[in-house]
Amino acid sequence: MKRPINLVCACAATVALALSGAGIAAAVPVEQLESVTTYDTDSARKGIGATSGLIDSLIKDTTPVEENIAYAKETSVLTGIPTKSDLTIQTMKGAELLKIGVPGFKWGEKRELSILKKGSQEVVSNPTSDGVQILWKINKGSGTESLELKTELPDGSKWGKESDGSISLQRKATDDFSEVVMKSGVPWAIDATGKKLPTSYIIDGDKVYQHVQTDGAVFPVVADPDFAWWGSLAICVAEVASIFVPGAQIIKGAKAAKAIAFLAKSPKLKKIIDSLGGLNKAIHTMLGKLQGKKYGEVTERVLKKLLEEGKGALFDILGIGGCYGVYAN
Template identity: 30%
Template sequence: MSAMALSALGMASFTVPAVADDATSQDSTTVEQVSALVSDAATSAGVPATDFTADSPVSVTVPKDASDGIGVHGTDGSGFTVSAPVGVSVDGGVVAGDGSTVYAGAEGHPDVTVTPLESGVRISTVLWDDSQSTSFGYPLPEGIDGQIQPDGSVILTRALEVEADGVTSEVDAIVGQIEPAWAVDANGNAVPTNYALADGVLTQEVDTTDAAFPVVADPTWGLTGPLQVRVRWNRAETATIANGGWGATGLTAVCAAAGAAIAGPPGAAVLGAGCLATGGPAIYTAGVAQNSNPKRCLEGFLTYIPGVSVVVPWYGTYACK
């Protein structure tokens, strides 16, 4: 029984983060300890991510001074620059053994770590006591909009306009996403947190009430793998589609124009063919939107995967005026 008790005690000690000690202060913690704390927190949150390797499809540029942002780009040149949290000290970054860059907080600021991942970048703030800010603002990349999804994630889009058969439609190229917010305290317990989005700034709010410090809070930014667009039809267009006014041919023209906007002629051919093959579901979904109370509008998510000749769009509805 004594051996079993000692074994259990050893396991419990192992699972507690090395820096979650009352005698450890922010000033005395090393870069390696901070990076290990963030890694342990991600594991506790159930979201450990694949580390960046030379073969990763995403290139992440992490400067020593992150005030100008962190670059996230695909091999095809697509991508964006992610802002560091506003008002937080992010100069003098030091690279830890796990490849993350640690920015030591100054004058009461939390620490920040930036970790390149296979599909994007993880930006974590480490709060050491309740005197530090629990609200972190991230301005969205230039030219990019964000929409918070029901699961708490955020899709990142770049607006485009396409014209087909004399009709101009709103098209959003889906360029990336932000994973749902999470935060974990020193005991590995989840801490309430959520995103708010207003005026082009994504804000993560963390409720540290009753939390054991330090607390790690994280948004993870990623590039969308395949090229995707979201086509949204307005209320008048939705009504026309629902009544069969456009038919599969009219839908195909818009989808082909959207495909051309993101991938040239190959994209036009693939997305146009996908919409032609699924005209029926589009018309049905437009009818659902038209009969909703209040009325909604039709949207379609179209994916172009180079080398694949058939794409099946997904249709849904959205709140519109």
């Protein structure tokens, strides 16, 4: 799953992977991990095998990797996304790198695709510009197979279950509002014939497990847990505050001038802004909407047009792209 996003969260939530069959095994300490070597993509395809083209697809979509894949030896714990000390997330708007590595591997200024094995199971972890995608391949087994995601959560954050079976990481943004900062896709798993298998996420504090029931399945079985950062309301609020003159409800001159020039070329969007009382009031009203404030039917309808019509361009010009990221998600 890939979701366009203007901003990734200005907080760190790190995830480590561990595999087990019919139960959860304790992860091997990081110090016991063997060194990591690299292979080109052709060697990696032969070594791990391509299931339904998914691995090839992940390799193809991982850019700008210089055809490198990190591979941990059979005896290593499966740790595709390591602990906090091994993870670097560039968080603010404009950052394109989400660096995820295996302990012991030295990262350059590029994204990497990690392929790791343990027993009959394999995991490909693919960092994207807005999150991480994990391909879990089970070559044989019986009963319930489990993938463990160990996380180190930001202060005030916790995992929660959504009605569709997905999970979200929520943190308290203000005294009255909690925001979603990361969300998974709906869990799924299929066997070699394409048959859908029963699967679900289980939350245990800072640990998340994906369980797959493999009885009667034709192997290999593939699952695809993936997570994406969501726009941060806390950052949106900070961005809006930064464009206004301190102590006044007026947008700073340079920002206002750029916005006015842009609106002069977008009469439809200018009409929407004017109907909200002008640029200053429109931005404050928009922020109130994103914070959960309720307005009258007419204002709600106009705000929706404002958020949709500009497609984020006006927000970027003003320097509040994070606000559009909140709305888009």
